[in-house]
Amino acid sequence: QVQLQESGPGLVKPSETLSLTCTVSGGSISSYYWTWIRQPPGKGLEWIGYIYYSGSTSYNPSLKGRVTISLDTSKNQFSLKLSSVTAADTAVYYCARLKAGGGMDVWGHGTTVTVSS
């Protein structure tokens, strides 16, 4: 079955760019919305954005243009870049597969990113 795995640095300095990759295994990256979600410590879930397999994107306006999500179909991966990070960006970051009309049915285990100098 399809599995997702997040990877990337666990520690990022303030004002720098957070970069994470999600590797999709056991299935194709086609025909779905590939999504990033985060969860600050002790808080709820926040949608960051998604990229459709065609390359079109949608981002959460609350992140004020700091987000870029890209897709590498040759590697079955999609990536997240979040610029100008602050301590408020400290969270567990999840990647997930969103099916149109079908919810987020596959999730990665999550990766903790701490923003600190």
Add this chain to the structure above:
Amino acid sequence: EIVLTQSPGTLSLSPGERATLSCRASQSISSSYLAWYQQKPGQAPRLLIYGTSSRATGIPDRFSGSGSGTDFTLTISRLEPEDFAVYYCQQYGSSPVTFGPGTKVDIK
């Protein structure tokens, strides 16, 4: 942005009891785009219900979803020990995708 409000914030129940969780939207949502997730400590969320009332693969039939417009409900007919967790509703029909703040179901 569609704001989702969940109630109650915490539900204290015993195994075997029925749990009723509410999710209210700030504007009408297509029933095709309302989902419920379960999250246990240290784990990723798990999809329970999509399209308001369709159970995801492998979800037991004690979980059911209903509702329309702005009011949606997740019902757990008889709580099992593994059901004590946090539950989130989510709408994914309009951007930005939004989640409710969650309802914690804990053991009474």
